[in-house]
Structure formats: C-alpha cells, structure tokens
Amino acid sequence: MKKLVILGGGESGVGTALLGKEKGYDVFVSDKGKIKEIYKEVLINNEIEWEDENHSEEKILNADVVMKSPGIPDKVPLVKQIRDKGILVVSEIEFASKFTQASIVGITGSNGKTTTASLTHHILKQVLNVGLAGNIGDSFAKQVLEEGYDNYVLEISSFQLDDIVDFKPHIAVITNITPDHLDRYDYQFEKYIASKFRIAMNQTKADYLIYDADDEVIVEHLKKHPVQSTLLPFSLTKQIENGAYLKDDNINITINNNQIIMPTTNIKLEGKHNTKNAMAASTVSHLLKIRKQTIRESLENFQGVEHRLEHVLKINKVQYINDSKATNVNATYYALESMDAPTVWIVGGEDKGNNYEELFPFVNEKVKAIICLGADNEKLMQTFGGMVDVIVETQFMSEAVKIAYKISEAGDNVLLSPACASFDLFQNYEDRGRQFKSAVRNL
Known part of the structure; x- marks a missing residue:
C-alpha cells in the first residue's frame, strides 16, 4: 500500500486525504498548526490518521508521495529533508488530476484570476457539466471524488504550480503577471514569472494558452521561452488575428477563422481590467463551442466576486x-x-x-x-x-x-x-x- 503524507490540514489537504483514501493509499495528515474542528471531524469520520501542532518526522519521511499545502514554502527544513530523500512532492491539483479524465481550464495570474475563473464557470455552466475549484470553494480533490464533473475551471496560484509534475490543462489562461509574493521567490521576479508559466509546461500544440498581449512581462517571457501550446492572445489596444481584441466597444474573438463579436456596453463588471477578464472568459467559452448568445447573456448577468470592487x-x-x-x-x-x-x-x-x-x-x-x-x-x-x-x-x-x-x-x-x-x-x-x-x- 502506497503511503501518502499530507502536510497541511486545510481545504486542499483534507480533500486530498479523502481522495487518497478512496484510491487505496495509506493516508497520514500532519499540520504544524491547529486543524480546524470542521476538518478534524471529516478526518475522524473517515478514519484517516492525523496530527496537529506537530510533525512526526520519522512517519513523514517514510512516505511514497507527499502533498504539501500551497501555504508551506520550500525553504522549510522538513520540506528540504523530504526532497533530499527523493520523495515526490506534489500539489493538490497534481494529485487530483491523476484521477479525472475531465477537460481542464486552468487560470492563473497575479490579479483577476478569481473573477476570470468565476465568470468562465458562470458561462460554461449554462451548457456544460462543470466544476469550479482550485483556490475557490470546495477543493479540486474533493470534487473529483464526489462530483466527477466532465469539465473543471481551476483558479491556480503560483504556489500550486510550483509542485506540478504532469498536470496539463487543455486550456490555460494567464491574466497578467506583476510582482507579488516575491518573498517566496528569493525576491527574483524572474522566478515568479517562470512559476506562472508552469501552467503551460506540459501542454502540446493541441492545447491552448490564452494570455494578455498588452502585458509586456508575458510577451517578453514567451519570446525567450516559447511554449508548445496554440497561442490565443487578447488585447485592448492591438488587432489580433487569432484571439480576442477590443474595437469600438466590441470584443472580437477569432479562433480558426471562426469569428464572434460581443458588445461590451451591458457588461455588469466595470473597468478596463474587467473587459480583459471578460475577453479571457469569452475566448475559453468560444473554444468550448458555447453559443455567442449564451456568452453575451452570461456576461450581462454576472454579479462579480465578493471583495472585488x-x-x-x-x-x-x-x-x-x-x-x-x-x-x-x-x-x-x-x-x-x-x-x-x-x-x-x-x-x-x-x-x-x-x-x-x-x-x-x-x-x-x-x-x-x-x-x-x-x-x-x-x-x-x-x-x-x-x-x-x-x-x-x-x-x-x-x-x-x-x-x-x-x-x-x-x-x-x-x-x-x-x-x-x-x-x-x-x-x-x-x-x-x-x-x-x-x-x-x-x-
């Protein structure tokens, strides 16, 4: 029986524990802080072994695979010990993706990813059987176990991308990249940029990368480090042949010579950045063959995200x-x-x-x-x-x-x-x- 150790007893940790147990792993959850009562109950009810306010090193270093919570930095001595022993360290999205055949839309970026993920899900759910997970709501692992959706929209942070191995979204979105969390990346912006681009590292020509063509950081990185994916940029300022651009308050989206035009006048979300979020979500939806009318109506009745303007x-x-x-x-x-x-x-x-x-x-x-x-x-x-x-x-x-x-x-x-x-x-x-x-x- 393979031993799965989970560091961190929060939403992603407990979701992974449940999925791991179901898939036949011997599961142990360890949290250096206190595990919330609501999560403790789940672990106890499912007879999953756990500890909190402590890490039993001997047990942890005996693992076949370790899922670490995105909040734990690599600099932590215990994580170094785990890696030095050659034990595989993965993030929750890496672990959970192994157990689903679903088509995945992965969305990352310094800003706008929650709004873009929520908006994309709001459009897709009108037609498709689709879950929303990652940094939002119930964990991806828990949804793979309990819901079994055919499609997922995942909001993914750089920390979650740092520990992927084979994870490959069919459609990846990078909303933008600006300096953030640099304390986790040795204060080197380049390392943070590279971390975001891991979302496309396993993609092939059959997969898509949607990104902001007005973001110089993204454009420059792509020049130096080309990806395999089919590129679909979006822009507020330039005309784009394959992708999306804004002209006379209309979003024009072209994919393989198939063009749709969407008016932005009645979009609920205000501000230029939200026009970009709407472009990204609409491009994903157009790729997944959602009708123009459905996309337009969804953009007009989407209420936005709590705590975001x-x-x-x-x-x-x-x-x-x-x-x-x-x-x-x-x-x-x-x-x-x-x-x-x-x-x-x-x-x-x-x-x-x-x-x-x-x-x-x-x-x-x-x-x-x-x-x-x-x-x-x-x-x-x-x-x-x-x-x-x-x-x-x-x-x-x-x-x-x-x-x-x-x-x-x-x-x-x-x-x-x-x-x-x-x-x-x-x-x-x-x-x-x-x-x-x-x-x-x-x-």
Whole structure:
C-alpha cells in the first residue's frame, strides 16, 4: 500500500486525504498548526490518521508521495529533508488530476484570476457539466471524488504550480503577471514569472494558452521561452488575428477563422481590467463551442466576486466599495483607475515590499483623502503624506469607516482597496472585507 503524507490540514489537504483514501493509499495528515474542528471531524469520520501542532518526522519521511499545502514554502527544513530523500512532492491539483479524465481550464495570474475563473464557470455552466475549484470553494480533490464533473475551471496560484509534475490543462489562461509574493521567490521576479508559466509546461500544440498581449512581462517571457501550446492572445489596444481584441466597444474573438463579436456596453463588471477578464472568459467559452448568445447573456448577468470592487451601499449619496481582495499594488491600480468620482481611499496592512509609484497619478487625480489601516502605517504616511490634504491612520476597521463617513461628501466614493496583505489586523482578506461591510451597514 502506497503511503501518502499530507502536510497541511486545510481545504486542499483534507480533500486530498479523502481522495487518497478512496484510491487505496495509506493516508497520514500532519499540520504544524491547529486543524480546524470542521476538518478534524471529516478526518475522524473517515478514519484517516492525523496530527496537529506537530510533525512526526520519522512517519513523514517514510512516505511514497507527499502533498504539501500551497501555504508551506520550500525553504522549510522538513520540506528540504523530504526532497533530499527523493520523495515526490506534489500539489493538490497534481494529485487530483491523476484521477479525472475531465477537460481542464486552468487560470492563473497575479490579479483577476478569481473573477476570470468565476465568470468562465458562470458561462460554461449554462451548457456544460462543470466544476469550479482550485483556490475557490470546495477543493479540486474533493470534487473529483464526489462530483466527477466532465469539465473543471481551476483558479491556480503560483504556489500550486510550483509542485506540478504532469498536470496539463487543455486550456490555460494567464491574466497578467506583476510582482507579488516575491518573498517566496528569493525576491527574483524572474522566478515568479517562470512559476506562472508552469501552467503551460506540459501542454502540446493541441492545447491552448490564452494570455494578455498588452502585458509586456508575458510577451517578453514567451519570446525567450516559447511554449508548445496554440497561442490565443487578447488585447485592448492591438488587432489580433487569432484571439480576442477590443474595437469600438466590441470584443472580437477569432479562433480558426471562426469569428464572434460581443458588445461590451451591458457588461455588469466595470473597468478596463474587467473587459480583459471578460475577453479571457469569452475566448475559453468560444473554444468550448458555447453559443455567442449564451456568452453575451452570461456576461450581462454576472454579479462579480465578493471583495472585488463590490458595491456595498450608498449612504447620503456616497458609494461604499469593498475591494479587500486587492492584496497587491497592481490590484489597487485597477481599482483606482476605475473610480469615476472623488475617492476616500482606505489602504494598508502587511506590506510585501510594495512600490506605490504607479499609483501616484491616480492619487493626485482622484483621491481626496487617505485612511491608513495597518499595524504599521509609516511607509504609507511617508509616501502619500504630501499628496493629499487629509491623511489619517487607524488600527480599527470600524474607526476607518467612521472617519470616511465624516470626510466624504455627496457624490464621493469610499474605497477599501488595501494594496497589502491582511494578516497584521485580520484573519484574511475575506475577514477584512466582511468587517468593512458590517461597519458600513452599521453607520
């Protein structure tokens, strides 16, 4: 019996444990932190051996294969020991993909992947039997075990791609690549780029890579490191022969001389970046032979993703917007770019070595006041102090929202778009976003 050791008892770990057990592995789950009660119950009910707040090295180093949670860096001594022993280390998507014949759409990128994956799934599910997994919802492994869909849309992070071996999506999407998580890649942008491109490493000419042709990082990397896949770029600025481009507010998509044209005027999602997300999702759908009318209707009734430019409430003619999912500067760039009114901007958190320079034009043009919400706001105060008349700092969401309420006027926006990770004051970006919404509703 092959021994499967799982490091990390979260959603992906427990899903993999269930699938592994079903497929005849001897499964052991080990978590250095505490395993949540809800996951403990699943493990106990399924008679899967587990431990938490500890790693039993002897047991772990006896594995045939190790599935490690994407949150555990390679630098951890235990992971080094596992690799030095020649034990295969895989990610959940690698493990689960071995047990499904389904057609896979894999979506990665620094920003926009959640929206693009959710939108793609929203279109495809009108016609196909399709699951949505990866970084969203129930784990891929659990869905392979319990649902057995014919198609999957997977939102995939660079950390999950770092541990693939044979994983091959039939259609891969790279939304964009901007510096993020560099602390995990020795502060070398090149390593992070290469990690994203692993999504195409096993693809052949029969598979497709859809990418943003306006993103110089992607275009340059493809020149130096060509892939086998059939390329379908999308662009807001250039005319594209095979792929998608924007002209006169219409998305034009051509695949093998088969063209469809989609008006963007009634798309629910606002902003240029969302036009790109819509292009990527529509290109996937066109490839999978979804009718133009179905794609268009789906684009027009898609509500968007929670914590991503989510319109919460209008109070005294001030619009409150929750963009808590903006955990890096580039995501906040898109948010500020799409603001069409004077904006009170709530920013801050755990800084990942941010360079805020690209935001300066928007701050000068659109931001009337800044509220710094972080355990340490010094860098923000120094960077933006001279740019706006009002800049204040706080450590509490309820206080940040109250200050915003006081300084905003009719016609303004109040935007939570932190550009930072949330772990200094919150459990995660969802917790941060929900606290914002709750504070707004309590005004």
